[in-house]
Amino acid sequence: MKIAVIGCTHAGTAAILNAANLYPNAKITVYEKNDNISFLSCGIALYVAGIVKDPQGLFYCSPEKLEELGVETKMMHEVLDINIPNKKIKVKNLNNNEIFEDTFDKLIVTTGSWPIVPKIEGIDLGNVLLSKNFYHSNTIIEKAKNAKNIVVVGAGYIGVELVEAFEMNGKNVTLIDAQDRILSRYLDKEFTDMAEDAFKEHSIKLALGEIVERFEGTSGKVSRVITNKGEYETDLVILCIGFRPNTDLLKGQIDMLDNGAIVVDEYMRTSSKDVFAAGDSCAVIYNPTGTHEYIPLATNAVRMGTLVARNLVKPTTKYMGTQGTSGIKIYDYNMASTGLTEYSAGIKGKEVKTVTVEDSYRPEFMPTYDKAKLKVVYEKDSRIILGAQIISKIDLTQTINTISICIQNKMTIDELAFIDFFFQPHYNKPWNLLNQVGLSAE
Template structure:
């Protein structure tokens, strides 16, 4: 069995390791366009914010470690064509620029995602960055060492935009966060939650909502950001407007995809082309609640699907059970988590629903550090089965999302939360946890 994997990050690396464990005799070869493998991009905002200093902490395994397990990784090798009929790929050696072919029995496409860069005038100026790979992080960190670079503009109010904003404020930079939509985290949280996050952001940075960036000014290096409302000085600009599947390689194949290029797979990770599998941030995942294929580029889904696909590449019969899109972030002294469907997503899925919102405290009032917490739960209007939930507040708010994810995964009803035996100890919770209360008062 000869298995070729295109891409050596989360999904590709997980698949290779699992396939080798499943079939130690299999030939497994990975082609990776960059010179870095098994990279965890989620750590980038914290690397830039000096939470740690060694960028290699974001690398899980090196090519040498893979080689010890009998997995061959060819870095700086870009796959430029796939021929499904001949079961052959064409590769370009980036160092020599020479091209050559390789064949496969099974092929995994795990090429990940690429940053979305809006059509902004003069976006090629120096000190305008995206934040997706290690070299982005190193370049931004280097630019920040220049004390004259004090005015930073972050474009985009998603997870990365908010996390990098917090890190930049901690570095004593003047940060302006510009968001096109009427609120931050518009695709992940409902307005009741984002309002709290925005209030916290406004205490630490200059938040601009419903404002469109049109371009940049500067000779060689950016000096100003131009929007539909004003012109702002900028020494550094970070564009964090989301990602899209890196579909250039496979766009001309007859692969079934979503409109954004995300590859549609079945529960085994198979595409609609024989012996070609896909995983990671270039694929659409099955959502367990909406029961539809959706694009949710998260490290958790990439790693888990990669493991499933790796098993199947080597002869297994494993199925990926789907995703809930469970995720969280911290923004200064607020943490927030979400899982399942938001209210807006329930509307889009045409699911009859109800909601319950509870405001409470994270733990007992006689223990230092008590803060407010808000929970919003969405449940089916007829069956009362939980559809989604969000929490935001002080310490302990985000991790409660894991309890909600477990309940949704198990198809529990909202009412069952009322008597759920959550832990109680004064430093962690109150006798009636906020989720108990939500389950008890849901109408």
Template sequence: MKTIIIGGTAAGMSGAVKIQKMAENPEVVVYEKGEVVSFGACGLPYYVGDQFHDSRQMIAREQAAFEKMGIKVKLFHEVTAVDTLNKTVTVWDSQEGKSFTDTYDRLLIACGAYPLTPPLKTPDAAKYENLFHLKTIGDGRALKTYLRVEEVQHVTVIGGGFIGVECAEALLHQGKQVRLIQLDEHLLADSFDSEISEVLEDKLRTAGVALHLGEKVQDLAGGVDEESIARVHSVVTDQGEYATDLVVMAIGVRPATQMLGSEFDKLANGALIVDNQGCTNVADVWGAGDCATVPHLVTGDNSYIPLATGANKLGRVAGEVIAGADSYYPGSLGTAGVKFLALEAAHTGITEADALKLGLSFKTVVINDKNQTDYYPGQKDIRVKLIYDDQTLVILGAQIVGENGAALRIDTLAAAITMGMTTKQLGMLDLLYAPPFARTWDVLNVAGNVAKPGRKPAAQPVG
């Protein structure tokens, strides 16, 4: 059985390893358009900020290790078309400068996503030398090199999601003056409600980041210098124009599924719709990673949650299914976290905004507490928000912001949501207590005990 895998990062290589280990007489070929496989892009902001210096530390496993297992890995090879009727793929070999066709028995699409650029008045603005995205290992190396130019002092980050916030910290570490422009009224608006975002926003402002919320980027103004190099000089928004020496674009990603035909079911953004085995609606074709949906554990919807955790897990499951196993991915909660200087924030499940959109009957509770005892050095503020069903008290989502280990508390809440725990059970959960780590009643216990029903259940008929 020959399996072709499109894309060699988290989902693709997780699937490749499982197929190679489990399938009978496997032949696995991975086509990756980039220069490396098994690369963790989440480390890029920390590499740019000099938290470590060897970019290859972000590679979980080298190409040679996969080839030693018997997996054929073809770098600099981009799949440009898929013919599901004849079970072929068209591949562009960028090193040889030519295309060829290959055949498959099974196909795993794990081609990831590409970074977005907002609609700009200047159509060729993307050609500016000092405009960067942060998606590939090459992006990280190029940005880090450019930041060493002495004249680069004012840097603008466009986008206030995870990458945007992490980039802002990295640029501060590099001694730059940082401006961050966000279209939404709050940072990380898809992941956090305002009670959490506002703490993060205050931290950025206190650190010296010029924060522009609710502001729309309209253009990048620039020109060609005496060296015939095109550079952006300022960022133009609906509220002003700001001089800059460098721009980092971090407004999000879109699934790289443009080479797939109309026979595939997709979300409006192009994400492949797959089930909890990674199966698409097309026979013998699976999908996983940032190009595909994942089943949401709370809502049951096909959700687009481009995170490495879900990509690895669903890629693994898809590989096992391709190899003949009856495996299933239970679903994602979108659990994720972000750090800015000493401040940590994390979320899991659905937000209050999500619950409103879904029309759920719910309540929320926000608790301001301390992370540990006051007599042990290092006590810090911590804030927890719970979203829960107002009748059953089942927890639907949670968010945390604080310091000194605040973010990892979200793992307890992710486990609680997965197991269908109620706020009442959370209130009495036997959590760790020791002066350096928590108080006798941890903030999670407090939040659970404060969360009460919103209304009494309707009376049931008798008889």
């Protein structure tokens, strides 16, 4: 069996490692257009902030390790064309510009995503940077050394984490987003308000509900960001607007969402026989709605990549779907969410109810007993849990992993009231926060 893999980040690495173990007689060839593989891009902000000192720790695999498994890794090789009916790919060796063809029996597409780069006047000016790969992180660190004022455009996870990192390094930071609040995809307003207050307390300027109209520069480098509501002096701009799937090579050949995300079934098969896909290039089955959605997360990627390998020869292990579970730390606050927020449920046309509990996470007779806020979203008629969010200064984010399981198993808010959780005064109360939410909903 001849397996060709295009792209080697989270999903690609998981697919390759598992395929090499499951099919020791297969010939596996990996095509990667960069000169490194398996970079943890979610660690960029930690690297920028100086929390991660050695960036090599952000790589969890290497061509040498793959070679030990009998995998041929062709670095600096860009796939130019994919011919699915004839099972051929055209490849360019970026080292010497040689172009050649290869064939495959099974094709694994793990091409990932790329930052959205809008057509804004002045976007090609110097010091307007992206944040995705290892080279971006090094460029950001180098450029930030001499920057006094930094503007981050985009208030999703990456943008928010970079803002905190820059502020920790003593920079004057402005965060711009077209939405009127940060992290709007993941948390409801009562949670994002608390995070925004933390930013303001650290003198970070929030320019929310503003659309960037153009960048202006001096001597070829950006010096000002102009929005529909204001102007911001800057030495450096980081674009964190979002991501789009890297799937242009396959357009018209397999089924995709409107944004280009590849649609795969529960066995990671595309609409074309012998072509599998995983990771940020794909849409995933989103359990709260039962629809295919684009949710580019490392957790989804490694699960999907592993499943590709297991199902490559015959369907064996189904994908269980995702809740889009994620977490973030903003200064003293630990925050996490899963599934639908009240806001996103409204956009999806779901009739929901919510319940929120704010309480000390453990008994008040303990030396400390910080407050935690937990909100659960559930369907109005069926009372099935659809989502949850938590915020606290003590780390209670694993609570959201528990609710993720509840959503996956279609549990109701009423069942949550009486689930068996342990009690120990160091950690919680006799009625766990999760129980309290269920009781409050009843």
